[in-house]
Amino acid sequence: MGTKARDNTRTLLALGAAAALALTLSSCSSGSGSSGGGAKSITLITGVKSDPFYITMTCAAQAEAKAKGVGFTADGSAQWDVSVQRPLIDSAAAARPAGLLVSPVDTTALTPSLKQIQNAGTKIGLVDTSVTDPSIGITRISSDNVKGGQVAADALAKQMGEKGSVIVISVKPGVSTTDDRIKGFTQGMAKYPGIKVIPTLYDNDLPATAASQIQSTLAAHPDLGGVFAGNTNTAQGIATGLKQAGKQGAVKVVAFDAEPDEVTALKANTIQVLVAQDPAAIGAQAVDQLVASFDGKPVTASIGTTMVPITQQNMNDPSISKYFYKAAC
Amino acid sequence: MTDRQLPEWVRRTLRRNEAWTFAILVVLVAYFSISAPGKFFTVYDITQIAVNAAIYLVLGVGMTYVIITAGIDLSIGSMLVLAAVAAGEYTIHHGGAGAGWGTVAVSIVIALAVGAAWGALQGALVATGKIPALIVTLGGLGAALGIAEIATGGQDPAGAAAAHLQNSLGYGKVLGIPWLVVLAAVVTVIFGLLLGGTRFGTHTFAIGSNPAAARRAGIPVGRHLVKVYALMGLLSGLGAVMWLASYGTTSIAGHSTDNLKVITAVVLGGTSLFGGRGSVLGTVIGVFIPAVLTTGLIVVGVQQYWQDVAVGTVLVGAVYVDQMRKQTRERI
Numbered sequence: 001m002g003t004k005a006r007d008n009t010r011t012l013l014a015l016g017a018a019a020a021l022a023l024t025l026s027s028c029s030s031g032s033g034s035s036g037g038g039a040k041s042i043t044l045i046t047g048v049k050s051d052p053f054y055i056t057m058t059c060a061a062q063a064e065a066k067a068k069g070v071g072f073t074a075d076g077s078a079q080w081d082v083s084v085q086r087p088l089i090d091s092a093a094a095a096r097p098a099g100l101l102v103s104p105v106d107t108t109a110l111t112p113s114l115k116q117i118q119n120a121g122t123k124i125g126l127v128d129t130s131v132t133d134p135s136i137g138i139t140r141i142s143s144d145n146v147k148g149g150q151v152a153a154d155a156l157a158k159q160m161g162e163k164g165s166v167i168v169i170s171v172k173p174g175v176s177t178t179d180d181r182i183k184g185f186t187q188g189m190a191k192y193p194g195i196k197v198i199p200t201l202y203d204n205d206l207p208a209t210a211a212s213q214i215q216s217t218l219a220a221h222p223d224l225g226g227v228f229a230g231n232t233n234t235a236q237g238i239a240t241g242l243k244q245a246g247k248q249g250a251v252k253v254v255a256f257d258a259e260p261d262e263v264t265a266l267k268a269n270t271i272q273v274l275v276a277q278d279p280a281a282i283g284a285q286a287v288d289q290l291v292a293s294f295d296g297k298p299v300t301a302s303i304g305t306t307m308v309p310i311t312q313q314n315m316n317d318p319s320i321s322k323y324f325y326k327a328a329c
Numbered sequence: 330m331t332d333r334q335l336p337e338w339v340r341r342t343l344r345r346n347e348a349w350t351f352a353i354l355v356v357l358v359a360y361f362s363i364s365a366p367g368k369f370f371t372v373y374d375i376t377q378i379a380v381n382a383a384i385y386l387v388l389g390v391g392m393t394y395v396i397i398t399a400g401i402d403l404s405i406g407s408m409l410v411l412a413a414v415a416a417g418e419y420t421i422h423h424g425g426a427g428a429g430w431g432t433v434a435v436s437i438v439i440a441l442a443v444g445a446a447w448g449a450l451q452g453a454l455v456a457t458g459k460i461p462a463l464i465v466t467l468g469g470l471g472a473a474l475g476i477a478e479i480a481t482g483g484q485d486p487a488g489a490a491a492a493h494l495q496n497s498l499g500y501g502k503v504l505g506i507p508w509l510v511v512l513a514a515v516v517t518v519i520f521g522l523l524l525g526g527t528r529f530g531t532h533t534f535a536i537g538s539n540p541a542a543a544r545r546a547g548i549p550v551g552r553h554l555v556k557v558y559a560l561m562g563l564l565s566g567l568g569a570v571m572w573l574a575s576y577g578t579t580s581i582a583g584h585s586t587d588n589l590k591v592i593t594a595v596v597l598g599g600t601s602l603f604g605g606r607g608s609v610l611g612t613v614i615g616v617f618i619p620a621v622l623t624t625g626l627i628v629v630g631v632q633q634y635w636q637d638v639a640v641g642t643v644l645v646g647a648v649y650v651d652q653m654r655k656q657t658r659e660r661i
Contacts (some may be wrong), residue, residue, distance in 0.1 A: 027614070050483030067545055082458065201633050207583045208381065212620070215377035216627035219368050233583055240576050243500055244380055244507070245373070261487050261578070327484065 040085060040286060040294050041071030042099040044094045046083065047129060048078030052325035053279050054103065054258045057127065059329035061101065061283030068291045072156040073097075080171075080205065082109045093117040099290035107176050112137060123293050127286045128279070129177050138290040143277040144304030145177050147148040152254045153191075155273040155309040156226045159252040163194035164225025167217055169210050169238060170200045171230045178230050181256060184229055195225075203234055210237025215245050229271075232262055234324040239270040257281020258310060258324045276323040283306045330634065347599055348613045349654070350647055354618050360587025361625035369628045376507065381514035382620045384568045388591045389598075390520045391564035394557045396595050397524075397602025399537045400455060400462035404469035405565050405591060407477070408447050412569035413579040414477040416440035417489030419606030425488030428521075433494045440573075441566040447473055448562015449555055456551035470588070477581055481597040485581055490573040499574035509571055516567065520560075521609035533557060593619065593640070597647050618643060 044061055046054035058074045065072035075092065077085040085105050088112055092100065100122050104110045118124050118136060126137045156166065166189060166271045172179050189197050198221060203209040210233070218224055224247075229235035235255040242248045249269060255262060259274035265271040274294060282305055293299045312322045361369040368374070388405050416436040423432040447469065453466045500510045524530035529541045532553050535543040536646075544550050572580065598615030600607025619640045626636045 026555070050478075052484075078478075079585075158478075201627070204586075205582060206586065207580050208384070208579075211576075212381040212623060213379070213627060215381070215623040216374075219371065219374045219377070219624070220365070220628040220630065233580065236576060236578055236580070240499075241377075244575070245377060261485065264487055 004055050005190030005279045007224040011118050013236050025125075036217050039071070040098040040192065040291075041073065041095040042101060042290055043095070044072070044074040044092055044127070044283075044286075045089055045092055045103070046074065046076035046127075047085070047103040047105050048080050049078060051076075052327050053087075053257055053277065054128075054326060055285035055329070057279035059283070059326060060280035062329070064284040064287040066288065068325060070098075070226070070291060070294075071159055072287075072288070076103075076201070078103065080105050082106045084114055086110060089117070091111050092118070093122065096120065097122060098294060099123045099125065101125045101127050101286050104131050105129065105133045105175070107174060125286045125290050127282050129175065132176075138293055138299050139286070139303065140299060141286045141289070141303040143176065143307055145180035146184035146187070147304070148256065148275055148277070148307035149181040149186070150179065150188035151184075151186025151307050151309055152228060152273070153185045153273045155275070155311070156228065156252055156254040157189065157192045159254075160195065160225040162192050164223045165196045165197040165221045166226040166228070167201065167221075167224065168228045169203055169213055169230060169234050170228075171205050171234060172202050182228075185302070198224075203230075203237060205231070205233050207240065210234045211241035211244070213250075214238045214241035218245055218247060224251055226252045226254065229253055231255070232257065232259055235262065235265065239265065243270070256295075260325065260327050263315070263324055266310065266312060268323055269312065272311065276308045277312055278305045278307075278323065279325065330642050347608060347614055349616045349650055350599055350611060350618065352595060353643065353647060354614050354621065355374050357618065357621050361621070363628060365625075365628045367543055369625055374624065374628070378617070378620050379510045379513075380507050381624075382616050383507075383509040384571050384575075385587075385594060385620075386513045386613065386616045387516050387564050387568050387571065388587065389594045389616050390517055391561035391608055392591045392595045393598070393600055393607055393609050393612045394520070394524065395462075395561050396534055396592070396600050396602060397533050397537045397604060397607045398557055399540075399602075400552060400554070400557070400594070401602075402448075402466045402561050403449070403463065404447075404451065404473055404560065405468045405568075406587030407473035407563055408565035409569045409572060409587065410508040410579060410581050410584050411447060411473040411477045412440040412444040412566040413489070413573055414480055414486075414581070416569060416573060417444045417486055417579050418480060420491055421486055421488050424488070426492050426493065428491040428493070430493055433491050436491070436494075436573075437570050438567045441563055442608065444566025445559050445563040449559035451562070452555035452558025455558060456554040458551075458627060474581070477579070481579070481581065483581065485578045489579050490577040494570075494574045495577055498571065499577070509575060512567075513569065516564070517609060519612060524609055525646070529556075531554075534605055537601075537606070539605075559564045569653075589620070593644055597644055600650055618647075636645065 003014060012293055029108060042065055054076055062072050075088055082105055108197050110219055113132050114136045126135045126140045128142050130140050168182050189195050201213045227238055231240050238253055253273045254273040255271050256275050260272050262274055265272055285303055289299050308323050344450045350371055351652050389515055416439045419439050420432055420436045451465050451469045503511060505660050532548050535548055536550055536553060540550055594615035597618055598611030600611060622639050623636050
């Protein structure tokens with residue numbers, strides 16, 4: 001008995017140590033890539049490095065920085081995770097860039113780090129996501145997500161014939177962007193008396209969870225007519241879940257963004273509506289604002305960029321297809 | 330206990346490790362069926378629970394073997410991703426979504442081979458006895474995922490699954506039962522019998538109970554461990570094929586918690602983390618308890634955060650009951 005209990009504790013300790021080790025390893029490996037030097041330079045830290053949304057934003061910011069004659073470096077978290085992004089921000093700050101653009105992955109957890117950087121004299125701009133503390137950042141540029149949620153609600157209601165149940169399956173709570181979209185979506189749906197909004201589910205970015213959740217929801221609400229998918233992974237899980245339940249096309253799916261595989265899904269009719277943001281405008285305007293502040297010119301504290309609904313009907317229109325995100329510059 | 334008044338077969342059943350976890354499963358199903366009449370435990374609902382559990386079941390079967398040897402494999406999600414990426418890249422360069430049956434067959438072989446090879450490599454390291462399985466597979470977890478990310482640039486490549494694969498294994502049905510479920514059931518039965526009724530299975534238990542004694546008894550412990558970890562890898566590769574078939578994408582970021590889910594299921598099923606004890610049947614039950622809980626709670630309409638609380642509570646409770654029973658038995 002005694003030895004067994006000791007073994008138990010030892011296993012637990014080992015697990016804990018291993019987890020800590022894993023975290024350190026992963027954060028170290030992604031912590032490189034930023035460098036100081038030059039006269040005025042801007043560093044951009046995005047939410048997820050490999051996400052076409054952020055790639056599109058980075059490309060536009062880079063082009064704008066070049067046009068304005070300031071230095072530019074960019075990096076991003078490997079995952080949407082505070083523990084991954086925070087060391088990245090801290091190491092970028094160590095180079096003391098004149099300007100720092102960040103897409104914080106949490107509304108509060110990064111505030112202490114950012115405050116410290118701001119106090120050290122770096123001008124901070126928040127792009128895409130933001131933090132709750134209003135003293136952080138001289139400018140905040142993002143899509144008007146509440147408005148985007150309403151755009152999504154209107155487009156989905158139209159697809160559903162303005163009746164039935166509708167559910168939001170999102171990634172996780174506490175992300176300003178998606179929280180606002182859900183708020184706007186719920187507000188938008190309130191206009192339609194024939195539509196009932198079921199409480200939101202969260203899938204932690206796991207497509208398998210989203211697939212099981214949508215199927216369970218179908219069991220509980222046979223009149224389900226529409227789903228609002230929080231992101232690409234979620235949309236993929238929902239598409240699989242609906243297909244396995246034989247409900248693909250019958251239950252309409254609206255998703256945000258216009259990433260390459262989402263555009264493919266729209267063509268294949270597994271997603272019926274995409275609400276695209278304008279990441280290029282966010283990146284370019286963010287650089288403009290920081291450069292203005294370097295020159296002592298006035299800065300706009302808050303900028304909301306537009307959102308565009310894309311369906312199979314309008315996706316080939318060049319004025320719409322320019323909103324498709326890019327996988328590389 | 331009034332054991333003496335019960336018929337012999339009931340007593341024998343109650344003494345089985347799986348009996349109590351099975352009772353929990355039955356209680357859960359009964360509870361949800363009564364609370365949501367006509368919505369839970371319908372043909373539709375059972376099918377969807379089984380489809381969603383299929384991949385975890387296949388992984389759980391392999392994990393049962395690993396844990397019975399007193400080992401652990403944290404890398405299963407990463408092996409799955411690596412195998413999926415390898416198969417996916419082959420498919421992309423040989424026809425993509427419209428690829429023919431030949432490409433599908435080769436991509437399946439690639440997924441299985443990559444999984445088995447990675448598993449065997451980890452098994453060989455564990456078999457040296459110098460590095461604990463926890464560390465070997467933790468390293469493997471990072472390395473396999475890293476290689477998959479290098480190969481793809483961190484993004485799920487488009488056209489990773491052929492339409493033929495998706496329409497057959499992914500969404501196809503035979504006699505109303507999805508192919509995914511049939512495949513998982515076949516794997517479970519084969520490896521359940523292999524564990525319970527062959528020398529391979531006996532050696533697995535012996536190594537987990539006491540590796541030194543097993544070695545003295547002439548069991549090639551090292552070689553057997555390589556086989557067990559290779560089996561885990563092979564089944565992760567099969568999981569990758571099933572994933573590509575049903576989701577059509579490699580989902581590089583979507584498998585970070587597969588290991589915890591599968592280990593939870595195996596432990597729920599009564600397999601001892603200290604090795605030497607466990608069964609595939611228990612794992613089947615262990616896979617279905619969380620699946621039934623999450624589906625049931627959504628159908629009943631319970632707020633989502635309660636689902637994690639419920640799964641956690643059932644896990645700790647089930648293991649506690651199991652340990653209590655074991656102690657009682659030992660005292661007798």
